[in-house]
Amino acid sequence: MQLSYWELKNWFTQVDYTIVGSGIVGLHCALALREKFPAAKILVLEKGILPQGASTKNAGFACFGSISEIISDLKTHTEEEVIELVEKRVKGLQLLRKNLGDAVIDYKPYGGYELFLKKDEAFFEHCLQKIPFINAILKPLFHAEVFEKQVDRFGFQNIFDYLIFNPFEGQIDTGNMMQALLKKAISNDILILNQQEVTTFQDLNDKVEVVTNGFTFTTKKLLFATNGFASELTQNQVQPARAQVLITKPIENLDIKGAFHLDQGYYYFRNIGDRILFGGGRNLDFEGETTTDLSQTKIIQDALEQLLKDVILPNTNFEIEHRWSGIMGVGNHKNPIVKQLSNNVYCGVRMGGMGVAIGSLIGKELADLV
Template sequence: MRQNLGDANLDYQENGSFELFSLEDDLFQTCSDKLSYVNQLLQPIFKEDVFSVTNNSFGFKNIKEQYVFNQFEGQINTGKMMATLLQLVHTLGVKIVNNVEVKDCVSFENGAEITLKDGFRFRTAKVLITTNGFASQFLEEDVKPARAQVLITKPIQNLHIKGTFHFDEGYYYFRNIDNRILFGGGRNLDFKAEETTIMETSALIQEKLEALLQSTILPNTTFEIDHRWTGIMGVGKQKKAIVKEVSPNVYCGVRLGGMGVAIGSLVGKELAELVL
């Protein structure tokens, strides 16, 4: 993605990431015990230690004083990323048709037939299914929707938090966007209810996000919530994308496991190579 779109167009910043740990369990010990083993595994790729233990310097409360730091993790502006990607593909002559729902896809020996929601049908040589969390509509593969709920604060004066942060085994994540905090997660509060493609927030999760923002992330700061929204991830038993031919002339690149910003470009490339 960085090669295709350019760091400036992504507003790419390598501020690192921090894994925060609860006071209530032993997860910090379990993770720090494995640090040198994981660093050793990653040494051939990064040539340096990826993870280290550092001290809480952001004023977070109700967490362990130490956390695990990843010096290489970066953050981007996904709005700028999408705008740049769309501009690029338009210049390459790709036609994008929005707000058209596919109802069915049937494979033939020398092509496939698509049926749209309004009943319109057309034939095409190849179909690539990339609807990720929505893909069970067309596929038998192991991929389920996982809704992720998010909120963002209004701008906060003198915000000192910079970087990306995770806690509770990655079920919560937050980052600064300029002088705001974007905070999401909490799917583990009710896995079953969040296994959905319905784009609605729930009181259970939004209230928990707000409470954690107040108690842990911004304990000494007055803030207001500006927006709340949801998105749908595609998950399964394995944290590995499914890139394969599912029937003659029909292919899929799905189950991006909540990592599609990071790995989507590579999955797209692999899928294109498979089709070509």
């Protein structure tokens, strides 16, 4: 692409910070850099029309982890690491709400619930037994009991009569959140270019040469906030994990409100007004869902519909209005990777499916590195 003199002068000359990825992490990083360096030229490059990974495609859960997820994390992480992860998620959500405002992101504190299928009796009993212990280790963070057993009042079927509830989770409007972040970035003189994919880069010690699908330019610092796409350029231990989602048409007299977790967190659903958004199922095909392909598969979409019929909306007529997929970044550890890669190159990646919760905090931590 041949750029004009004006394009080169205004967008690609004397660039101080270039951020790859315009999602939650990338934009929070850009805003934190603007706060630190009021006169800096900050450029954000995004390969999609909108943020390509999960920032505009997630379910809008303001959550820090269901009890089964926390119990699962304790098998592969130390108790201190798990507490630190939960604390990061809680602080990240607080930062997101503070930065944008609850009214703007349509935050609703409906609480979080975990359902247990009848076939999972042993696991259900295990989670119930662990409630006192999990509450004890989380009490310093929340100063209250987090999890409790509650009778199912939503009319679900083929599950145990009790759900595990916590009052500290909520839901947000993902579209409103990202639109507000983009507006805030633009109003802070942050340049955002879409459909620009970084193909290679070279740290030249005093600057970084960046090659995109259209042109080449230099920047003083290069920061990657590409999460599930991170391994393509940063060689980090991040695996893409596709999350397939569907949403129903409006359902008359829908009486389901909250953020719901099912089957050890591999499924999740919530109401959006009088609709049900339902996603997950990658545990049905881990290998197939380790991909950056944004399409859907029959095996998972059929499973989502069957669970809607058998568990979530029994005896209720519903129609699917829309389906989509997002790409998360996961790995063998739940901790995000925030580090310096070379003299002038940095990354903040691997949100572990918790981008809404920790994305704002990781963006700030990424900016703090420079």
